[in-house]
Amino acid sequence: MVTGGRVAVVGGSIAGCAAALAAHRGGAGEITVYERTGGHLADRGVGVAMHDARYAELAAAGFVDADMPWVQLTNRQWYVRDDSAPSPLGRRLAGTPFPFRSYNWGPLWRELRARVPASVDFRAGTAAKQLRLITRGVELDGEVYDFAVGADGYRSLVRTVACPATVPVYAGYLAWRGAYPESDLPDAHLWPTDSCAYVVFDGGHIVIYRIPDAAGGHRVNWVFYTAPPAGYTLPADEQRALTPALAAHLDSLTRDRLPPFFTALIEATPPGERFVQPLYDFTAPHYATDRLALVGDAATVARPHTGAGAVKALQDAAALRTALSASPTFAAALAAYTETRAPAGRTLVDLGRSLGRAMVQATPAWDAMTEGELTAWWRTADGSGAFGGSELGRRA
Ligand SMILES: Cc1cc2nc3c(=O)[nH]c(=O)nc-3n(C[C@H](O)[C@H](O)[C@H](O)COP(=O)(O)OP(=O)(O)OC[C@H]3O[C@@H](n4cnc5c(N)ncnc54)[C@H](O)[C@@H]3O)c2cc1C
Numbered sequence: 001m002v003t004g005g006r007v008a009v010v011g012g013s014i015a016g017c018a019a020a021l022a023a024h025r026g027g028a029g030e031i032t033v034y035e036r037t038g039g040h041l042a043d044r045g046v047g048v049a050m051h052d053a054r055y056a057e058l059a060a061a062g063f064v065d066a067d068m069p070w071v072q073l074t075n076r077q078w079y080v081r082d083d084s085a086p087s088p089l090g091r092r093l094a095g096t097p098f099p100f101r102s103y104n105w106g107p108l109w110r111e112l113r114a115r116v117p118a119s120v121d122f123r124a125g126t127a128a129k130q131l132r133l134i135t136r137g138v139e140l141d142g143e144v145y146d147f148a149v150g151a152d153g154y155r156s157l158v159r160t161v162a163c164p165a166t167v168p169v170y171a172g173y174l175a176w177r178g179a180y181p182e183s184d185l186p187d188a189h190l191w192p193t194d195s196c197a198y199v200v201f202d203g204g205h206i207v208i209y210r211i212p213d214a215a216g217g218h219r220v221n222w223v224f225y226t227a228p229p230a231g232y233t234l235p236a237d238e239q240r241a242l243t244p245a246l247a248a249h250l251d252s253l254t255r256d257r258l259p260p261f262f263t264a265l266i267e268a269t270p271p272g273e274r275f276v277q278p279l280y281d282f283t284a285p286h287y288a289t290d291r292l293a294l295v296g297d298a299a300t301v302a303r304p305h306t307g308a309g310a311v312k313a314l315q316d317a318a319a320l321r322t323a324l325s326a327s328p329t330f331a332a333a334l335a336a337y338t339e340t341r342a343p344a345g346r347t348l349v350d351l352g353r354s355l356g357r358a359m360v361q362a363t364p365a366w367d368a369m370t371e372g373e374l375t376a377w378w379r380t381a382d383g384s385g386a387f388g389g390s391e392l393g394r395r396a
Helices: 014-025 052-060 107-113 159-161 246-256 260-267 307-326 330-361 371-381
Strands: 007-012 030-035 047-051 071-080 091-104 122-123 131-134 137-140 143-145 147-151 169-180 197-200 202-212 218-226 274-281 292-294
Touching: 007 014, 007 137, 007 143, 007 292, 014 030, 014 107, 014 147, 014 307, 030 197, 047 052, 047 202, 047 307, 052 091, 052 159, 052 169, 052 307, 071 246, 091 107, 091 197, 107 169, 122 137, 131 159, 137 147, 147 159, 169 246, 169 371, 202 260, 202 330, 218 246, 218 260, 218 330, 246 274, 274 307, 274 330, 292 330, 330 371
Parallel strands: 007 030, 007 147, 030 122, 071 197, 147 292
Antiparallel strands: 047 091, 071 091, 131 137, 137 143, 169 218, 169 274, 197 202, 202 218
16 A cells, blocks of 8 residues: 555546545545535436445445435336326336435435545635646646546546547437426325336337435436437537427427326426436546546446446445555556456446447337346346446456
């Protein structure tokens, strides 16, 4: 283990808070976090899913714990619209185990932030602007560090220095998302709390599950994946508000493709609680150089069908901590870190593309599928078995 030294972490979201914890536990002397957003990041979140087995590993590694509020999910029910079905939920195609905890991004971030030691200089409202490699380490906006961690999301500044050729690639479709208090959901009793619903249709699907609110109750959380309407152009910045054309497209799909319970569920979402996210993916060929490390979305963005975005960010931090604790120099630690984590990023991006093809871009004839056929089809789409994230410590 190297003790002492100065470490900069760019980004103070999920990966950034976890990386600061990792650097602290890995022996770093002075840690500075640069977070562009001032005040609380916590107010904008919707749902984050964490496989039970991945949770157990991350809890053992000390990056999550039982005080972070969650909702336990146990099963996934697949539904399709069928106007002759007696249930407002539509026709149930299959039921499969779904051992996941669901989190609300806001409270999860707040809990992680609270676990960042007071000795860490967390500079909220401070964007990192200029990073360059120097003989003694790196220089970030005039300050010198032994190494820097890029936890600065999919448009990472640190990645532009560590892996300049890696750029996000548009997946060709969007995720419309929303969340609101469960008390506003008509007939909520028809849908059990531990059940995650996948409602499938030609050209897409929605994923719906409950997440905790900040007061011991639940919110309904949904993600609607499908192609945008004709004429859609990608926004230049991180614009998440629905344009009138995107709102109208969501409305018509909701009415035309979903069983009545789920139409009502989406329609109950207040306009201010709906947003849209174009989907991108990429993975950096290496997760570190001798003075720079990438964690979370800065290193890899996989499509959200993988159910592992936050898990992967936390696993990256856990691996960084292990590498720092086990290595004689920072450079050796970063070499060990990239060797463990870069393959995990590739596995997840491949999985996201495979699931995206199967569930959005080339959907099967769902309505004709038996329960056995659907289960077999899912097994093929999840080829590597990495849905929910690979085991912590596994190389791919
Ligand atoms: C406010 C917010 C809400 C989110 N809500 C959800 C959600 O509800 N569900 C979900 O699945 N995922 C959500 N995400 C994304 C999710 O956090 C990530 O996909 C995943 O957890 C990996 O996180 P990350 O920390 O690597 O990246 P991100 O969460 O994207 O964090 C990157 C951070 O870096 C900061 N940053 C970027 N550039 C700079 C710079 N130059 N200097 C300083 N700081 C910089 C950004 O402000 C941001 O806080 C959200 C992200 C944010 C920022």
